[in-house]
Amino acid sequence: MSVVDKREENSASVRVRFAPSPTGHLHIGGARTALYNWLFARRHRGVFVLRLEDTDLERSTEEAVRQIIDSLRWLGLDWDEGPEVEGGFGPYRQTERAGLYRRAAERLIAEEKAFYCYCLPEELEAERTRARAAGRPVVYQGRCRGLSEADAQKLKDEGHRPAIRLKTPTAGKTVVHDIIRGAVEFDNAQLGDFILVRSSGTPTYNFAAAVDDASMKITHVIRGDDHLPNTPRQLLLMEALDLEPPKYAHLPLILGPDRSPLSKRHGDVSVDEFRSRGFLPEALRNYLALLGWSLDDKTTFFSTEDLVGKFSLERVGCTAAVFDTGKLVWMNGHYIRNMDERRLAGQIEDYVKRTRLAGLPGKAGRPRVPELTPLVQEKMKTLADFVILTDFFFLPVNFEEKALARLKSAERAVEILKATAEILSSLPVFDAESLEVSLRAAASRMSVKVGKFLEPVRIAVSGKAVTPGMFETLSVLGREKSVNRIKAAQQLLQSPGSNQD
C-alpha cells in the first residue's frame, strides 16, 4: 500500500473519462471500460469524469441517461465530475456544449484548416459505392476543398446547407502511441477530409470527442478497441486546434461465446440484466476486472481496494476476451458464501422486493429472510437462487416431477413418513438439534441409512429433491406445517391412484 501511495504523489493530475452515448442500457463492455477508467482514476488519485455523448439526437434518450447512471451507481463507480455532480469543466452533456464546438469550427475555418462542403449525402454515398466497386480506397475525394469563393456563394444561394470538413494532410503518417499496443501508424492520405460539423450544425463524434477531451483536460483516454482507427483523426484535430492531446489506451473487445462481439444476440448483456439476475456488484467488478487485465498467474479474488491498489494499464492484455457467464456465476457464488450473513439477508430482501418474485417472504407467521439465509447461503450462486431454494417455505408443496418419482419409488417410504410424523408431533422441543438426535435414532432403529431415511421426508416437506439441511429446514418450517405435509405425502402414497411401475 505504501509503495502505491508513494507513486501517486506525482500523478495527482490524472483525469479520465467515461463517455457513453445514451442510446440504451449500459452494456457490459461499456461497464468494463467505465470500471477501468474508474480504477485508473482512483489508483492515481485522479478525477473520473462522466460525459454524455448525446450528439445523435435521433437515438439519445433521457430514459437511457437514467439507466446508465443507475447502472454505474449500482456498480459502485462514482464519478467526480459529470451529470448530477457537475464540476469545473462542464457542462457534461455534449448537447449543452454546442457553443464550444461552434467556436472551434469557426476558428478552423478562419485559419483555413477546415472548409465548407456542399456535397450531398447521396452524392457521397454514390461515390463510395463507385470507389468500392473499382477497388479504390473509400476516402472523400476533396471535391469542395478547393471550392472558389464564387462557387461556394452560388451553392449557398441555391439553398445548400454545408457541412464542415477538416483539411487533412494528404501525405505523411500520424502515429498513435497507445499505452497497451505501442506505436500504431496511419497514413494520413487514408484518413480523408472528415466531417466536423453536420449540415444540421451538430458536431460529429470525432470532433466533439476531440474538443471535449482536450478542453476537459483529459490526460488518458481509455476506451474500446473500436475507437483506435478514430484516434489519428482526433490527434490531427487537436493539432489543428493547437490543443494538448491526451494519452490513449485501447481496450480489446469483449466477445460472445461464438467469438463475435458481445451483443444482444448473446442474451443478457446489460448491467441492468445482470443485476436482475441476482449478481452482486462486487462480483461483477471482480470478474470484469479480470476480463482483460491480470495481476499475476494466480490471484483471482480482488477486493475493490486491491483493485484500486494494483490496477495498471500496462497489465491489460491485447486479446479480445470471451465473456464466460459460467465463471461469473461461480465467482458470484464465492462472494455470496463469503458475505456476512446479515448483509446477505439484507441484499436478498432488497433483491426480492426489487424483482417482485413469487413467494414474497415476510408475511405474518412465515419465516423471514434472515432466518432462512443461513440455510441457503452456501448453496446460492446468485440472489435469484434464494427464491428457488426456499419457495416451499412460503408456498404450498409443488412436487417436482423428478422428486415425486423418487418419493414413489423410495423403499419403506410410508413407514418412514409415519415414524417421522409421530416423532415430530411428540418432540418436546422442536429445534434442529432435537430433530437431528431423534431422527437419526429412528433411522438407526429401522436400520436405514440417514440419507435414505431423510429422502422421503425431504420430498414430502418441500416437493424437491434438493433442499437445505433437513433438520434446519424442519425446524424453520415449524411443527405444524412439517407434520401436515408429511401426513399428506403419506396419504398420497397410500391412495389407490398412486400406483407406479
Next chain:
RNA sequence: GCCCCCAUCGUCUAGUGGCCUAGGACACCGCCCUUUCAAGGCGGCGGCGGGGAUUCGAAUUCCCCUGGGGGCACCA
C-alpha cells in the same frame, strides 16, 4: 477493395530467450467428505494456428501465410 488490430488448454489468463517435460482459475471427468444438492479437499483430461528466419537455445524476436475482429458514415 484499402487501412488497422489480434492470435498460449473449450473459456479467462501467467509467461517477456534458457527457471516451461508451459503455471493458475472456470468448465468437464474421477475419488474423498456428506442427510439430498451445493460447497470443500485430492487427482485427472486439456493448449503455445501453420511455415520460414535469427540464436548454442525459442510460447517468448523478425518475416510470410492462415484465421478472427475493427474501421473506411453528415452513427458513436
